[in-house]
Amino acid sequence: MSLTTALNIAQSALLATSRQTSVVSQNVAGARDPDHTRRIAVVSSTGPGARVVQIQRATNELLFRQNLVAGSSHAAQSALLNGMERLGIAVNGADNATAPAAALAELQKALDIYAANPSNRNLAEVAIDAARHVARTLNAGTGSIQSFRAETDADIATSVGELNDLLARFEDVNRAIISGTRAGRDVSQALDQRDGLLKNISELVPISTFTRGDNDMVIMAGNGSTLFETVPRKVAFEPLAGYSAGATGNAVYVDGVPLAGGSGGNTNASGKLAGLVQLRDSVASTMQSQLDEVARGMIAAFAETDPSAVMPDRPGLFTWPGAPGMPAAGALVDGLAGVIRLNAAFDSSVGGNPEFLRDGGANGAAYISNTSNAASYSDLLMKYGDRLDQPIAFDLAAQNGSSASVLTYASNSIGWFEGVRQDASRAMEAKEALAMRTQEALSNATGVNVDTEMTLLLDLENAYEASARILKAVDEMLVALLAAVR
Amino acid sequence: MKTTFVSTVGSSQSLRYQLARMQSELVSANKEAQTFRVADRGLAFGARTSQSVTMWRDLDRLEHIQSQNGLVASRLTSTQNSLKQLEERAQAFLSTLTAGIGGDATAGVTRGDAKATLDTLTSILNTSVNGEYIFAGINTDVKPIGDYTAAGSPAKAAFDAAFAGFFGFPQSDPAAAGITAGQMDTFLTTVVEPQFLGAGWQANWSDASDEQITSRVALNETLKTSVTGNIDGIRKLAMAATTIYDMMSAPDMSPAAKATMLDRAYKMVSESIAELTQAQSELGVVQQQVTKATDRMAVQAGVLESAIGKMEGVDPYEASTRVTALVDQIELSYSLTARLQKLSLMKFL
Numbered sequence: 001m002s003l004t005t006a007l008n009i010a011q012s013a014l015l016a017t018s019r020q021t022s023v024v025s026q027n028v029a030g031a032r033d034p035d036h037t038r039r040i041a042v043v044s045s046t047g048p049g050a051r052v053v054q055i056q057r058a059t060n061e062l063l064f065r066q067n068l069v070a071g072s073s074h075a076a077q078s079a080l081l082n083g084m085e086r087l088g089i090a091v092n093g094a095d096n097a098t099a100p101a102a103a104l105a106e107l108q109k110a111l112d113i114y115a116a117n118p119s120n121r122n123l124a125e126v127a128i129d130a131a132r133h134v135a136r137t138l139n140a141g142t143g144s145i146q147s148f149r150a151e152t153d154a155d156i157a158t159s160v161g162e163l164n165d166l167l168a169r170f171e172d173v174n175r176a177i178i179s180g181t182r183a184g185r186d187v188s189q190a191l192d193q194r195d196g197l198l199k200n201i202s203e204l205v206p207i208s209t210f211t212r213g214d215n216d217m218v219i220m221a222g223n224g225s226t227l228f229e230t231v232p233r234k235v236a237f238e239p240l241a242g243y244s245a246g247a248t249g250n251a252v253y254v255d256g257v258p259l260a261g262g263s264g265g266n267t268n269a270s271g272k273l274a275g276l277v278q279l280r281d282s283v284a285s286t287m288q289s290q291l292d293e294v295a296r297g298m299i300a301a302f303a304e305t306d307p308s309a310v311m312p313d314r315p316g317l318f319t320w321p322g323a324p325g326m327p328a329a330g331a332l333v334d335g336l337a338g339v340i341r342l343n344a345a346f347d348s349s350v351g352g353n354p355e356f357l358r359d360g361g362a363n364g365a366a367y368i369s370n371t372s373n374a375a376s377y378s379d380l381l382m383k384y385g386d387r388l389d390q391p392i393a394f395d396l397a398a399q400n401g402s403s404a405s406v407l408t409y410a411s412n413s414i415g416w417f418e419g420v421r422q423d424a425s426r427a428m429e430a431k432e433a434l435a436m437r438t439q440e441a442l443s444n445a446t447g448v449n450v451d452t453e454m455t456l457l458l459d460l461e462n463a464y465e466a467s468a469r470i471l472k473a474v475d476e477m478l479v480a481l482l483a484a485v486r
Numbered sequence: 487m488k489t490t491f492v493s494t495v496g497s498s499q500s501l502r503y504q505l506a507r508m509q510s511e512l513v514s515a516n517k518e519a520q521t522f523r524v525a526d527r528g529l530a531f532g533a534r535t536s537q538s539v540t541m542w543r544d545l546d547r548l549e550h551i552q553s554q555n556g557l558v559a560s561r562l563t564s565t566q567n568s569l570k571q572l573e574e575r576a577q578a579f580l581s582t583l584t585a586g587i588g589g590d591a592t593a594g595v596t597r598g599d600a601k602a603t604l605d606t607l608t609s610i611l612n613t614s615v616n617g618e619y620i621f622a623g624i625n626t627d628v629k630p631i632g633d634y635t636a637a638g639s640p641a642k643a644a645f646d647a648a649f650a651g652f653f654g655f656p657q658s659d660p661a662a663a664g665i666t667a668g669q670m671d672t673f674l675t676t677v678v679e680p681q682f683l684g685a686g687w688q689a690n691w692s693d694a695s696d697e698q699i700t701s702r703v704a705l706n707e708t709l710k711t712s713v714t715g716n717i718d719g720i721r722k723l724a725m726a727a728t729t730i731y732d733m734m735s736a737p738d739m740s741p742a743a744k745a746t747m748l749d750r751a752y753k754m755v756s757e758s759i760a761e762l763t764q765a766q767s768e769l770g771v772v773q774q775q776v777t778k779a780t781d782r783m784a785v786q787a788g789v790l791e792s793a794i795g796k797m798e799g800v801d802p803y804e805a806s807t808r809v810t811a812l813v814d815q816i817e818l819s820y821s822l823t824a825r826l827q828k829l830s831l832m833k834f835l
Binding site: 031033034088093094101109112113115116117118375377378379385389407408411413415416418419421422423436439440443444445447449451452454455 | 536
């Protein structure tokens, strides 16, 4: 042992302490960054006084994966629920005054009033106006749903762009990590960045990862296709310019494999993209089908029948482009709700006669029920009122039962929607809580506590002071020695 | 050594998340405490929301049909009153006829009473309620019956033509003195009766429709809620009053023919009274049905209301305690956040 050795040891101790201090300062700087993983400076002694500081990241692979999965399903659920809230406000919510069910109820009421005073032409106008409102609600509902689908489609396109962008950035970071690892540099910063990118990617698509040599990472998408392997794979999507009922949107392709949308209110989808696809192709489409079925039910309920049963039934108060034919019973007609119209023959604002509603005959003399042209003839009005309450066959494809009266069908449609929304909302609570919990657990396992870092800093300060004291003592001793020799 | 570790981000994030949740809960709890109903029907009932929507619709419709029934009831009451007046008039006419048959009343008195009956009949059949002729059947926009005594009356013209066609001379002709009781009886049976009780009634007299007004008095119940001017009771009264009024004027009409006329008129009016009474009691049944239907709907509406209340209602006490608890919790959370944020080693270094 010599004084020089002591000096060397003190020097290396100073060096080690300053490196540790830099790690602490990095941790403090990253304390508010959720992607920052705490670094631990591990000091090990190799020889007499020689110290190596190794920097470890406090990773927790399991928690990290769980966090990705939870975040992914939370993102899908939240995309679904948000979309449904918007659809409920625009089209068919329970408290929505513009829902077709509300308009239908108004029409039934107007018919009741008119049937009680069939001689009053004003009441005929009121009933026609209620019918106009029904047609308008169905048309507007279709418009809202289709523009909602187009917006969702645009949202998917934006998210796909985002995903491709994230993958490109991932490539850069991944490359930096590989080369840094090979060169033995501290790549903690880059690893943090890569974890952050993974979190962002998993919010868009569900992913699983594995790490190869040199810290190289491969990402697989939930559908089994490769999302990233050395280079990012192409995520392709062609948005449609506009939507019509019955049109199916394009799929999102990850490396050529289509990404499936989820199903159910408590959706099995993971990632925002799958949630959006489900909204566009499942929820909104089904809602549209139900509107179409309501429209068909209305055309059927108000069809004019020949009292002598010779001529076929013809569209009456409500008509469609296929008139004078009737829409086939029990079969869904895509987009019917968008094209259903108040029959111009009834509409006094375009020269029609609202009293066709009482008398029949909009389709010609053969369809007149009130042959004596009596002012208080109410049989036909009663018949329409009854038909609204009589069960008819509906297409099961609309997922709202196969037999109901058109009024019940319209309110069941609200029930269907709210049922899905309720599921979605409950699932959202659970998934949000899970995402928050895993986030919290991960953060506790890998994050930084400023107070801990500060106490560490105090330790380091002491160690630094001690080493400096040794330097000073050795220096004094050397000075004393040299003075004695002189 | 590994102690329980809490990251700085974690502690502040979890507080923030809890706070946001409590605040959104507070909004809906507050709404529930104020409205006494669930804040969001869709989220509360899910697929059962359709029940709530249907119940509201049925309730609305029930209330609405009840108010419509008010109109129906007022029409029925007017009809009932009119029938009663008509019956009373017929009774008076019957007394006059009795007097006429017994020879206690002159032809002029009998004829005057026939005129009065005809006038009453015309004015009652032409009664209108809310702009609708209540005795017109479903043909409510047309006056059911014209004035027989007015100039150019088609009914009078038809009667005159029928008389002239049968006897070969008009009523005022002196040849009327030669009409025998048998001839008069044949005339009344074969010519006058078809004019009133047969197809001639609607051709010359009445514009009313045979079809009665149908009204929806309950959700699934319709009733015939009017009496038309074409019922036999009215036709018979009209026939009796017209023949007496028209032919008693003939100065030279033989007493035998007059006696036949009076006899026939007596028979017709008696039958008419019976039928009018019958019509009144039938109408009474309908009135009662309407009242019952309205009462039933009121009960049904009450049931629906309470069902809606049970389904959608929240306990206001519970809701307001929830509001209070949430407010307390949020306040606690605020102060905790503030204290935790102050809690830092930095202050002591």
